[in-house]
Amino acid sequence: MGFMREFREFAVKGNVVDLAVGVIIGGAFGKIVDSLVNDLVMPVVSKLFGGLDFSNYFIPLAGQTASTLAEARKGGAVFAYGSFITVALNFVLLALVIFVMVKQINRLRRETPSAPAAPPAPPEEVVLLREIRDALKK
Template sequence: MGFAKEFKEFAVKGNVIDLAVGVIIGGAFGKIVDSLVGDVIMPIVSRIFGGLDFSNYFIPLAGQTATTLAEAKKGGAVFAYGNFITVALNFIILAFVIFLMVKQINRVKHQAPPPAPAAPPEQVVLLREIRDALKSNRT
């Protein structure tokens, strides 16, 4: 029973739940970046460099004569450096976007006003009132 209770406390802690949400959002964000790179950026880069399609740049290692990466992979080992270029570009874009997000969060944190000081305990307030009343009676 102790193990189950300990696991439950661990699983429902805010940190674990926050981490799970972050992983789920990160996975979805990764798909968005994949689509951005594969469907938007790489076609533009391909157009600029004369119609290059990086996804089909490969070196067959098993003697294949295929013209596309998918066909070559069916025939054996392939050194798919074009796919690596695409994935590396995905990483650079993702890292840049995360950098911009963290930079904005830090900027907002530094602009936030400092928290108001906590109110003094009731005893301190009462003692101050008594002190002030005694001072006003003397004069």
């Protein structure tokens, strides 16, 4: 029964629950950022570069004569360097979007006025020594 009790204590610790919440929110946030890059940013980038689509750039390694990457993969091995370029470009754009978002969040945190922190209460020994000092002055 000790194993189950230890597991329950581990599972309900604040750190584990915080991590679970972070993973769930991170997954949802990842989908939002992924959609932002794929549905909003990449079409604009593609339009700026004349409708360039790297995803169908490949070198057939098995002598295929296909015009699309999907057809070429059906025929054998393919060196799909265009897919890598697309993924690398998506990563750079995704990193840029996340950087800008984090930078804005940090800026908003700095601008948000917070109540001044009260000085910490002195230790009990200090309070007693001050009382003794004040009593001796009288």
